[in-house]
Amino acid sequence: MSRAAKVFPTDRVSLREVGLRDGLQLVRQFPDTAAKQEWVEREYAAGVRYFEAGSFLPASRFPQFADVRAIVSAVQGKGAYATALALNERGAEDALQANVDDIMFVISATEGHSQANTRRSRQEAVDMLARIVAMRDAAGPDGPVITAGIAMAFGCSIEGRVDHAEVLRLVEACAQAGADVVALADTVGYAGPRDVAQLFSASAKLVADLPLGVHLHDTRGMAIANAAAALDQGVRLLDGSLGGLGGCPFAPGATGNVVFEDLVFLCEGMGFPTGIDIEALVDVRSILARTMPEEKLYGGLARSGLPKVSI
Amino acid sequence: MSRAAKVFPTDRVSLREVGLRDGLQLVRQFPDTAAKQEWVEREYAAGVRYFEAGSFLPASRFPQFADVRAIVSAVQGKGAYATALALNERGAEDALQANVDDIMFVISATEGHSQANTRRSRQEAVDMLARIVAMRDAAGPDGPVITAGIAMAFGCSIEGRVDHAEVLRLVEACAQAGADVVALADTVGYAGPRDVAQLFSASAKLVADLPLGVHLHDTRGMAIANAAAALDQGVRLLDGSLGGLGGCPFAPGATGNVVFEDLVFLCEGMGFPTGIDIEALVDVRSILARTMPEEKLYGGLARSGLPKVSI
Numbered sequence: 248m249s250r251a252a253k254v255f256p257t258d259r260v261s262l263r264e265v266g267l268r269d270g271l272q273l274v275r276q277f278p279d280t281a282a283k284q285e286w287v288e289r290e291y292a293a294g295v296r297y298f299e300a301g302s303f304l305p306a307s308r309f310p311q312f313a314d315v316r317a318i319v320s321a322v323q324g325k326g327a328y329a330t331a332l333a334l335n336e337r338g339a340e341d342a343l344q345a346n347v348d349d350i351m352f353v354i355s356a357t358e359g360h361s362q363a364n365t366r367r368s369r370q371e372a373v374d375m376l377a378r379i380v381a382m383r384d385a386a387g388p389d390g391p392v393i394t395a396g397i398a399m400a401f402g403c404s405i406e407g408r409v410d411h412a413e414v415l416r417l418v419e420a421c422a423q424a425g426a427d428v429v430a431l432a433d434t435v436g437y438a439g440p441r442d443v444a445q446l447f448s449a450s451a452k453l454v455a456d457l458p459l460g461v462h463l464h465d466t467r468g469m470a471i472a473n474a475a476a477a478l479d480q481g482v483r484l485l486d487g488s489l490g491g492l493g494g495c496p497f498a499p500g501a502t503g504n505v506v507f508e509d510l511v512f513l514c515e516g517m518g519f520p521t522g523i524d525i526e527a528l529v530d531v532r533s534i535l536a537r538t539m540p541e542e543k544l545y546g547g548l549a550r551s552g553l554p555k556v557s558i
Numbered sequence: 559m560s561r562a563a564k565v566f567p568t569d570r571v572s573l574r575e576v577g578l579r580d581g582l583q584l585v586r587q588f589p590d591t592a593a594k595q596e597w598v599e600r601e602y603a604a605g606v607r608y609f610e611a612g613s614f615l616p617a618s619r620f621p622q623f624a625d626v627r628a629i630v631s632a633v634q635g636k637g638a639y640a641t642a643l644a645l646n647e648r649g650a651e652d653a654l655q656a657n658v659d660d661i662m663f664v665i666s667a668t669e670g671h672s673q674a675n676t677r678r679s680r681q682e683a684v685d686m687l688a689r690i691v692a693m694r695d696a697a698g699p700d701g702p703v704i705t706a707g708i709a710m711a712f713g714c715s716i717e718g719r720v721d722h723a724e725v726l727r728l729v730e731a732c733a734q735a736g737a738d739v740v741a742l743a744d745t746v747g748y749a750g751p752r753d754v755a756q757l758f759s760a761s762a763k764l765v766a767d768l769p770l771g772v773h774l775h776d777t778r779g780m781a782i783a784n785a786a787a788a789l790d791q792g793v794r795l796l797d798g799s800l801g802g803l804g805g806c807p808f809a810p811g812a813t814g815n816v817v818f819e820d821l822v823f824l825c826e827g828m829g830f831p832t833g834i835d836i837e838a839l840v841d842v843r844s845i846l847a848r849t850m851p852e853e854k855l856y857g858g859l860a861r862s863g864l865p866k867v868s869i
Contacts (some may be wrong), residue, residue, distance in 0.1 A: 402865055404731045436858070439827025440786045467865075468820040468858025469827070472783035502862055510778040513781045516750025516780070547747070547779025551813055554713055554748045554778075 251427040251458050254328055254392050255297075256349050260519045261484045262510060263297035264290055265462070266535075267318060268332055269504055270492030272302075277311040278538035284321045286534050291325040291487070294526035298322045299351065299486070300329040303338035316345050323348070330394070334365060339379040342391070349392040350374055350383070351430075354421065356397050356414050358465060364398070374419045380425030388539040394428040395421035396462060400446065402437025409437075411446050415453055422454040428457055428484065433473060436466020436502065439488060440476035442557035460484035463505040465491055465545065470505035471513055478517055490532050490544030506546040512553075562738040564770050565639055565659050565703050566608075571588065572795045573821060574593045574608035575601055576773070577846075578629060579643055581803030583613075583655060588622040589849035590634060595632045597845050601800070602636040604838035609633045610662065612796070614649035619843060627656050629834040634659070641705070644767055650690040653702070660703040661694070662741075663687055665723050667708050670716040675709070683732045691736035705739040706732035711757065713748025720748075722757050726764055733765040739795065740770055747777020747813065751787035758791035771795035774816040776802055776856065781816035782824055789828055796821060801843050801855030815859040823864075836864060 255261045266285065271277045278286065289300060300322050315331060322329040323346070330349040333339040334458030342350045355361035361369045376395055383390040399406075400414045414431070421429050431446060443461070450459055461477040463470040463486070474485055487507035503539040511523045529549050535542065560743045566572045578597065582588050598609060611633050612626030626642060633640040639760065641660040642748045644650040664694070665683040666672035672680045687706055694701040710717075725742070732740050742757060754772070761770055772788040774781040774797070785796055798818035822834045841858050847851065 325781060404866060407866065435865070436862065439824060440783075443830045466858060466862045467823055468782055468817060469824060471779055472751075472786045472824065475783045475786070502858075506779060513750060513783065517752045540637055547777060551747065551777045554746070555715060555718065 249456075251392050251429065255428065255484050257458060257483055259483065260478070260514050260521060261297050262295070262507070262514065262521055262523065263299060263330065263484065263486045264507055265299040265504055266488035266490075266492045266507070268299040268312070269486070270488040271311045272493065273549050274311070274539055274542055276541060277540050278534065280314040280317050282534055282538045283314065283318050284418045286531060287318065287327075288325065289531045289534070290528065291327055293531065294521065294523035295528070296327045296522070298327055298329055299349070300331050302312060302332035303341040304332075304334065319345050319347055319424045333379070336375065336378060336382065339382060343383060343386055347391050349394055349428075350379065351394045351396050352379055353398050354417060356399040356409050356417060357403040357406040360376055360399045360403050369417065373417070373424050376421060376426060377424040386505055392427045393425065394430055394460065395424070395426035396430040396432055398432045398434045399419070400431040401433040401442050402435060404435045404503045411449060414446060415449055418450045419453055422457050426457070429454065429457055430462050430484065430486070431459065432462035433464055433470075436464045436469065438473050439469055440472045443473045443476040444480055447477055447482055451481060458484060460486070462486040464493070464502060465505050466481070466502045471509055472511055474505055474510055475517065478514070478519065488508050489528070490535055490546055490549065492535060492542060492544065503545060508548045509546050512548055560586045560738065560767075562703050566739065566769055566795050567610065568769060568794055570794065571789070571825050571832060572608050573606070573818070573825065573834065574610060574795065574797045575606050575800060575818055576610040576642065576797045576815055577799035577801070577803045577818070579610040579612050579623070580797070581799040582622045583804065585622070585850055585854060587850050588843065591625040591628050592847045593845055594625065594629050596630065597842060598632045598638075599636065600842045600845070601839065602638055604842065605831070605832065605834035606839070609638055609640055610635050611642050611658070612785055613643035614652040615643075630656050630658055633790055635648065644690070647686065647689060647693065647838065650693060654694060656695055658702050660705055661690065662705045662707050664707045664709050665728060666712040666763055667720050667728060668714040668717040671710045674716060684728070684735050686821045687732060687737060688735040699843070703738045704736065705741055705771065705862070706735070706737035706741055707741040709743045709745045711742040712744040712753050713746060715746045722760060725757060727759055729761045730764055733768050734735045739852070740765065740768055741773050741795065741797070742770065743773035744775055744781075747775045747780065749784050750780055751783045754784045754787040755791055758788055758793055762792060768798055769795060771797065773797040775804070775813060776816050782820055785816055785821055786828065789825070800839070801846055801860065803846060803853060803855065803858055814856060820857050823859055
């Protein structure tokens with residue numbers, strides 16, 4: 248069994264709560280450690296088993312992630328899997344020391360966004376990915392999954408249109424650099440379901456052995472349709488955030504992630520059991536409402552509840 | 559060319575604004591006739607060519623539709639097509655006299671909803687549909703399209719689960735009764751994209767000659783995904799309402815229709831030209847905000863605008 252398959256089995260969907268990282272990237276207020284731990288505990292009780300716990304970035308600039316180690320521990324203490332974001336080797340080193348289950352390393356699909364977001368070229372990012380994989384391998388056989396997340400894969404707030412060929416070249420380069428998983432991100436909500444179907448179909452042909460993930464933002468209301476298209480193409484690792492919290496500080500116009508509870512409803516309706524109790528999940532929104540009263544929360548399930556008679 | 563194809567060509571999408579009818583079914587305040595005319599005029603200028611203009615119901619109970627004739631005239635005066643709802647022969651007679659382009663006659667997918675909504679059985683409704691078709695035929699060769707709308711086709715607020723076989727039986731009965739178009743409605747937002755794909759695929763096999771329409775509510779955030787699934791199955795007539803306005807007075811828990819402007823964005827992204835200027839369409843929301851300040855409007859395009867660089 249591959250390293251990735253141990254964490255993200257390919258025979259069922261893995262739904263990841265990214266609100267604790269992507270959801271907190273832009274907020275002015277954020278939950279304290281105890282509230283984050285309660286968030287994790289209550290989502291775990293609802294059936295959630297994957298969490299992006301935070302980011303290994305300088306705490307001086309990103310105080311909302313200063314407690315990332317405590318959140319990784321909270322997730323793993325429950326028996327769930329913790330992903331953490333790392334944007335360079337120092338972050339990856341910290342993530343390795345924190346024994347995360349999955350390191351998310353982000354590469355931009357476009358040169359313009361790569362430079363704006365990280366001050367490095369895409370090739371330099373791929374080279375860094377290879378070094379992070381080598382660091383992980385050097386640390387022994389039990390190290391984390393390394394996921395390459397390709398930001399702006401469906402359109403870029405800086406460069407606009409993104410050619411599929413450019414993205415596919417990066418997908419292949421990430422695979423060659425040793426990534427265990429490649430996730431395609433619609434960072435600023437440009438995608439429609441046909442784009443999603445085409446890009447995942449082509450990616451799967453290119454790197455058949457590599458699990459693919461999808462990270463969607465609901466900027467223009469297309470995220471659930473795009474998730475359905477990704478599921479139809481065999482994608483089984485999907486990110487979302489409770490209430491659609493989230494955005495990207497380097498992506499003007501980006502709004503929240505796909506609404507996690509609606510994503511669960513979609514999966515169940517498409518015949519993919521999630522093990523998640525949607526009503527219990529919706530209840531966890533109270534933590535967000537309490538600790539971040541300025542943040543607008545989205546979602547159909549929270550508005551309308553489950554169908555009265557289960558179908 | 560069939561009667562339906564003259565109004566709803568099968569080689570491109572027909573997107574219908576139903577906010578003037580379905581969107582006003584539940585509201586406490588509603589736009590006056592001049593505001594409705596402005597709504598029609600500005601959406602026409604944005605490229606919209608199909609409107610559900612109102613409903614032929616007793617004005618004493620539904621004052622929001624008392625001006626339906628004036629709105630039909632406003633729509634047709636621009637050269638667009640006007641649909642009107644009729645729930646019985648008296649309403650159909652009024653619609654015929656008003657020279658609408660399309661009469662929408664609604665039949666419930668379940669016996670429970672049929673009785674609650676109209677105090678008649680489904681079979682009685684099918685018989686009434688046949689009589690309405692006969693009335694239209696008796697009035698000459700230039701009469702309107704008769705559309706049979708099957709409410710609760712994907713789940714019922716009263717009966718819960720709805721078997722596809724029951725719906726398919728009704729689709730066939732409507733075709734035999736002489737309907738020119740059959741529209742399947744997810745009245746209370748129970749559907750997911752797989753349900754939609756399966757039911758339209760089976761319906762198309764059953765009544766190959768008959769154009770199919772889809773009417774979606776976004777109760778649980780699935781409407782855009784369901785629209786994509788319907789498009790993938792060849793459905794080319796899709797309803798929506800500006801800002802997602804709307805609901806059903808007989809369907810507890812029903813919320814608004816699929817957001818029209820997001821539906822346009824979906825279609826364009828899937829390669830179906832709509833002829834609609836999304837930014838001009840979004841601007842028309844100001845009429846709704848002004849005349850119905852209590853109504854919550856939804857939508858991704860209104861929140862985020864078009865992608866900065868067109869893709």
